[in-house]
Amino acid sequence: MKNSGRRRGAVTAVLAATALALTTACDPGTTGDSGAQTLSIAFSVSTLNNPFFVQLRDGAEKAAKELGVKLVVQDAQNDATKQINDVQSFVTQKVHAILVNAVETDQSEPIAKAAANARIPLVAVDRSIDGTVVSEVTSDNVQGGQLAAEALAKAVGPGDVVTLQGISGTSASRDRDEGFTQGMALRSSVRVVSKKGAEFDRAKGMDVMSALVQSQPKLKGVFAENDEMALGAVKALGARAGRDVMIVGFDGTPDALVAVQNGTLAATIAQQPRELGRLAVEQAVKTIRKEKVRQLIEVPVKVVTKDNVADFRN
Amino acid sequence: MTTTVAERGRNRPDLGKLLSDNGALGGLVVLVVALSIMAPTFLTPQNLLNVGVQAAVVAVLAFGQTFVIVSGGIDLSVGSVAALSGMVAAWSFTEAGLPGWLALVAGLVTGLAAGLVNGVMVSYGRLPAFIATLAMLSVARGLTLVVSDGTPKSTPEEITALGSTIGDYLPVPLLVMLLVFGLTGIILTRTYAGRTMYAIGGNADAARLSGINVRRSTLVVYGLAGVFAAVAGLLLAGRLASAGPQAAVGYELDAIAAVVIGGASLSGGVGRATGTFVGALVLAVLRNGLNQLQVTPFWQQVVIGVVIALAVLFDTLRRRTK
Numbered sequence: 255m256k257n258s259g260r261r262r263g264a265v266t267a268v269l270a271a272t273a274l275a276l277t278t279a280c281d282p283g284t285t286g287d288s289g290a291q292t293l294s295i296a297f298s299v300s301t302l303n304n305p306f307f308v309q310l311r312d313g314a315e316k317a318a319k320e321l322g323v324k325l326v327v328q329d330a331q332n333d334a335t336k337q338i339n340d341v342q343s344f345v346t347q348k349v350h351a352i353l354v355n356a357v358e359t360d361q362s363e364p365i366a367k368a369a370a371n372a373r374i375p376l377v378a379v380d381r382s383i384d385g386t387v388v389s390e391v392t393s394d395n396v397q398g399g400q401l402a403a404e405a406l407a408k409a410v411g412p413g414d415v416v417t418l419q420g421i422s423g424t425s426a427s428r429d430r431d432e433g434f435t436q437g438m439a440l441r442s443s444v445r446v447v448s449k450k451g452a453e454f455d456r457a458k459g460m461d462v463m464s465a466l467v468q469s470q471p472k473l474k475g476v477f478a479e480n481d482e483m484a485l486g487a488v489k490a491l492g493a494r495a496g497r498d499v500m501i502v503g504f505d506g507t508p509d510a511l512v513a514v515q516n517g518t519l520a521a522t523i524a525q526q527p528r529e530l531g532r533l534a535v536e537q538a539v540k541t542i543r544k545e546k547v548r549q550l551i552e553v554p555v556k557v558v559t560k561d562n563v564a565d566f567r568n
Numbered sequence: 569m570t571t572t573v574a575e576r577g578r579n580r581p582d583l584g585k586l587l588s589d590n591g592a593l594g595g596l597v598v599l600v601v602a603l604s605i606m607a608p609t610f611l612t613p614q615n616l617l618n619v620g621v622q623a624a625v626v627a628v629l630a631f632g633q634t635f636v637i638v639s640g641g642i643d644l645s646v647g648s649v650a651a652l653s654g655m656v657a658a659w660s661f662t663e664a665g666l667p668g669w670l671a672l673v674a675g676l677v678t679g680l681a682a683g684l685v686n687g688v689m690v691s692y693g694r695l696p697a698f699i700a701t702l703a704m705l706s707v708a709r710g711l712t713l714v715v716s717d718g719t720p721k722s723t724p725e726e727i728t729a730l731g732s733t734i735g736d737y738l739p740v741p742l743l744v745m746l747l748v749f750g751l752t753g754i755i756l757t758r759t760y761a762g763r764t765m766y767a768i769g770g771n772a773d774a775a776r777l778s779g780i781n782v783r784r785s786t787l788v789v790y791g792l793a794g795v796f797a798a799v800a801g802l803l804l805a806g807r808l809a810s811a812g813p814q815a816a817v818g819y820e821l822d823a824i825a826a827v828v829i830g831g832a833s834l835s836g837g838v839g840r841a842t843g844t845f846v847g848a849l850v851l852a853v854l855r856n857g858l859n860q861l862q863v864t865p866f867w868q869q870v871v872i873g874v875v876i877a878l879a880v881l882f883d884t885l886r887r888r889t890k
Contacts, residue, residue: 302865329865333817334808339622343859346615360720361808364731422718423812451718 293323295538296344297353298337298365300381302329304454304482305507306527310355310380313531321539332421334361341365345372351538355379359425375541379534380527382425389537391551393525395426398555399433402502402523403441405557406475409500409520412443413474416466418487420454420479427454430479430504444475452483459486467491476501481510481522488518496520506558506566514563521559524566529553592829592846592879599853607860615856617739621807623852624741625650625800625816627845629823630830631752632796634844635789637827638756640769640836641697643793645686645704647819650801651811652708653679657802658721658811668724675727676798682708683794687787705820716813723805731806741803748799753841761788769836826851829879850875 297314299307311327318325326349330337334357344352345368352369356362359382366385369376376383378390406415417434420427431449438446447470452458459478463486466473476499478484484503488495495501496518503510506524513519533551540547558566604611629646636643657675660666666674682704689700733739756762764785767775776782800819805811830847832839854875858868 326862327865328859329868331865332814334812334815335625335804338807339618339855340859342618342622343615343856346609346612346618347860347862348609358720358812358814361810361812363809364807421814423720 293351293539293542294326294347294349295323295351295353295535295542296326296328296341296347296349297379297534298328298330298340298344298355300330300337300355300357301332303331304480305509306480306482306505306525307355309507309527310531313528314353314379314535315531316528317532317535321535323535323539325535330357332357334358337362338364338368341368345369345374349374350542351375351377353377353379353534353538354383356381356383356424358421358423359384359428360423375538377534377538377541380426380530388541389534389547389549389551391530391534391537391553392425393530393555394552395429395555396433396436398504398523398525399430399435400437401433401555401557402430402477402504402521403434403437405521405523405559406477406500406502407438407441407444409502410444410475414445414447414470414472415475415477416447416470416473417449418459418462418476418478418483419449419451420483422451427479434477447473452478452486454480454482456482456486456489459483460490461486463487463490473499475499475520478503481505481507481519484519484522485509485513488513506556508567511558511563511567514558514560515567517560521557524556524558526553526555592831592843592850595829596846596850596853599850599857603853603857603860607857610857610860614737615860617737617742619849619852619856620742620745621739622856623848624745625804625807626819626822626826626851627745627848628748628796628800628803629816629819630826630844630848631748631841632793632800633820633823633827634752634756634830634832634839634841635765636697636793637824637832637834638769638836638839639765639786639789640772641690641786641789642701642824642834643686643790644698644701644820645682645708646793646797646800646823647816647821648705648708648712649679649682649794649797650804650819651813651815651817652682652712652715652801653798654723654727654801654805654811654815655712655715655721655813657727658723658805659715661724661727662721668726671724672726672802675802676795679794679796679798679801680791681794683791683797684787686794687790690790691783691786709817712815713813716811718813720808720810720812722810727802727806728809729806730803731809741807744799744803748796749841749845752844755792756841761785765789766837769838771837822851825876825879829876 299311302308315325328340337357352374354365363384366383375388378387380392450462452462476487478487481503484501487501491499500520502520503522506522510522514522530553537547609615633643653675656678657671660674661671686701686704689695690697730740764780767780768782768785772782804815826847827844829850830843854872
């Protein structure tokens with residue numbers, strides 16, 4: 255028992271050392287060699303298990319490179335607690351500004367507090383934060399929801415439709431739902447017969463859609479609050495997608511644009527994630543340099559259908 | 569397992585024995601030293617307090633899990649039960665209008681109830697612990713969503729205080745974790761209930777034949793795990809100043825990992841509070857340190873996964889060579 259305990263200690267020690275060696279090996283250039291003068295900005299992304307947020311990060315990284323600032327990115331993995339932990343780490347690293355794409359708007363107050371206590375400027379990206387921010391960079395999601403209602407009504411004609419909702423408690427999901435509901439209220443021939451949550455996730459979207467196909471045989475249309483869920487719905491519907499069930503997504507991810515081209519998706523509401531990321535970094539740098547920043551930047555969204563999809567695929 | 573109840577009872581907290589008995593502690597020391605050298609911001613007082621706070625929720629869950637694993641079971645429901653307890657507490661305050669302290673009690677009772685249901689399913693229902701608690705994982709998460717209606721609910725001051733600091737620096741989660749740590753140690757080594765856990769985990773039939781009421785002890789074990797999960801859930805809600813429907817998803821796996829890294833055997837009969845504490849710290853230090861080193865998030869998951877896998881792999885190898 256004792257003997258094996260010692261052996262285990264040795265193994266754990268070796269493990270720890272290997273872990274550290276591994277991480278420095280796969281992450282060259284991020285430790286130790288940062289010049290004292292370079293501005294460093296930290297970015298906490300809600301999840302990188304979604305191409306939209308990967309593009310968001312890419313936009314931020316590109317902007318950081320162009321502006322000559324260092325950008326550290328952490329993935330909160332859709333866990334509000336992990337996000338606070340990450341932000342606390344940013345604070346101890348004494349970064350000059352923090353960008354946060356909140357996991358949950360309703361649970362983001364401690365993040366704002368942590369940044370405020372350390373007097374580090376905070377920029378909200380894509381989703382609102384419950385607290386003081388120097389700037390919020392977001393898509394106009396309410397308008398996007400309205401456009402989605404219009405596009406879906408046009409594709410379906412009269413009939414029953416369902417909504418696949420995102421993570422409840424995020425401003426993105428709430429605002430898209432609000433816009434969509436407003437848009438649908440203007441169109442009495444189209445009826446929303448069910449709203450089901452699928453957490454912005456493709457696999458969950460597919461599962462939920464498979465169940466809905468059974469319970470709603472007369473279904474003619476689907477509004478998914480993001481493209482991942484929309485593509486899950488396409489999978490669940492198989493050959494019916496784009497033929498007798500029309501699907502409208504939201505985000506304009508590369509996969510979704512391909513689906514619009516193929517006709518399996520009737521439309522998607524394209525956001526500009528790279529632009530969101532770029533503007534967020536830009537606002538942060540402006541704040542640090544004491545230049546004027548805008549409190550709220552709403553990046554416009556656009557309807558993508560087969561007619562104009564070529565403009566977005568470049 | 570040849571370890572007897574009597575042998576377990578003799579453990580005294582002396583440093584040399586602690587180091588040799590507790591292999592994970594060596595690993596933790598190496599980790600801390602290496603990180604202190606590599607990341608200049610790691611060994612600052614503020615960051616170390618952060619590590620403590622970040623370890624707290626998983627540590628408290630893991631202490632509860634230690635009882636279960638020592639007695640030869642497993643509790644997959646602790647993450648969901650934590651979320652449910654936090655949510656019931658927040659709901660009691662915001663929707664049912666209970667005073668804050670009573671809402672806190674409601675949260676603890678919820679955890680206890682869920683734990684006892686687990687215990688009844690395992691002991692009287694004779695369900696395998698894996699299945700019983702897997703069912704509870706789903707039920708508790710579902711109930712959390714039902715109670716919350718899918719949106720986070722804010723917590724009363726009494727609960728928010730659990731997630732804040734005393735004065736400017738002393739974090740309450742850290743204190744709660746240390747308190748629960750002490751309590752776990754006492755229960756495991758100084759009480760009848762604790763000793764029966766080792767006996768049942770070592771050999772349930774022998775325990776029964778020697779006059780231990782295995783069913784009742786099992787209820788105690790899962791009840792404790794439930795209450796501890798509730799404490800973790802309240803800490804979590806306190807930190808966020810609100811209880812979220814998706815809180816603590818997957819935390820049961822972190823808790824199990826912490827217990828196993830700490831030297832407990834998944835086949836029961838072996839495990840200690842100090843080991844679990846160290847296991848939880850290893851995970852928290854690793855996460856925090858990888859952040860401080862600015863390791864990209866994807867690689868972090870790889871590294872943490874590798875460490876957990878190898879720790880558990882070593883556990884099985886150790887048992888096989890016996």
